[in-house]
Amino acid sequence: MTDNEKIDLIAEVLDVESSKLSPDTVLSDLAEWDSVAALAFIAMLDEHFGKTIKGTEIRAFETVRDAMNVMTK
C-alpha cells in the first residue's frame, strides 16, 4: 500500500479531506483526533491489515507518520 493510500485511510478515519494531512501532521493539532477516531483507527487496521493494536500504542502516536508505520500486514 502506498503512503498516499494510507493517508486516504487515515483521512477516512478522521473524517477530514486527505489534502489536510501529511506524514508530518501532528495528530494533537487535529480536533478530529479523539477517542472516537482511535476506535475508527482500530477498526480500519483490523479490516485492512488484519491486525490489532493496544490503546497505549495509539495514544503514543504523535504524527500521521506514526500511524502510517503500524499500517502494515
Add this chain to the structure above:
Amino acid sequence: MISKKFCNISIEGLACAVPSKVVLSQELTELFDANSVNRFVAATGIKQRHVTNGKQTGSDLCYVAAKKLMEEKSLSGDDIDALVFVTQFPDYKIPSTAYVLQYRLGIKQDCLVFDVNLGCSAFINGIYFLAGLVESGTINRGLLLVGDVDMEYQNTSDISFAGMFGDAGSACLITKGTDSINGMIRSDGSGYKTIWTPKPGARFPQEKNGPLFKTMNGEDTFTFTITKVPKLLKEFCNTFETPIESFDYCVLHQANLMVLQQIAKKLKLDMMKVPVSLDKYGNTDGSSIPVTIVDLCEKLKKGERLNLIASGFGVGLSWGVISLTIATDDILPMIVTDDYYKEDYV
C-alpha cells in the same frame, strides 16, 4: 469447552423497565463543543437515554419489570424457584440485593437466591446459569433480573462516558418447556483491568485518593470486542450447526453503533438483522440485550415466534453467545417508571 444445548426449556416471558427521565445527546453541547457531540452521536448512534431520577436503582427497575411480568403470567412468589440478580451496582455492600428483591416480590423461602457481579455479558451468563438449573431438574422456574443505573458517569469530563450509558432493568422467566437454548461462554481474567473499579474494596480498603468510579480502556475494549465476539459467533454457529442467516435477528450488546457495524461486517450480516436500541436507550449495560428485544418487539406483529442469536461482551473480560426462541406475545411493551424502594434506614 463451555458450550451446551439445553433441552426441554422455554423462555416464558420478558419485560424491561426504564426511568421516565430522558436526556438528549444534544444536551451534551452544554458541556462539550458541538463538533465533538456530533461526532459522538454519529459514531455511537446514541440520540437519547433514559436515566435515573437519582433515587431509582437497578434493582428498582428490575422489581417493576418482574412484578409486571409475574402478574401477566399469573405467577405468585410460590412459583419462582430461583432468583438471580446480575448487576454492577448492588443496592448495598451487604447483603446481596437479590435477597431484597426476593422479599419485595414475595418469593417463597424454598428458593435459590444470589447476586452475580457482571456487566455487559450479564444476560447471556444469567440465561446460561438458569438454563442449566432448569434442565438438570434442580428448579422448575427461574427469574433472571439484570439491571444497572450508572449514576457515577453523570459528572464525568469524558464525552464517551458522559453520553454513553442509559439506565434499565430487565426480568426474564425461564422454565421447563418444549424449546431449547444453546449457549457458549468465554472468560479472560487477564483483561480484568480493561474495565474496572478498583476502589473501594477489600484490596484498597483505606485509600481515599484517586477515582472511585469505573475506568475503561476504550481502545482495548473495542479491540477485544471486534476480534473475540465475531470469532465466538462463528464458532457457535459451526458447533451447533445453525448458520447465522438462519436466525431472525442477531441481538448484540448495545456497546455503540461502531461496534455493532463492525461485528455485522465481519459476519457478513445485513444491519437489518442487527436490531439497534442505542438511539433511544443508549448503552444499558447488562440489560441492553433484553432492552433491544423489547424495543424490537414493539415494531413487530403479535403472534410471531422469534428465533434469536444474542451476544454480550464486556467487563471481566467476559463474552458469550446464546440462541433462543421467544414468542412476541410473551414480550411485554417497555415499562416506564419512576418507582423506587423507600428504604427506612437513615
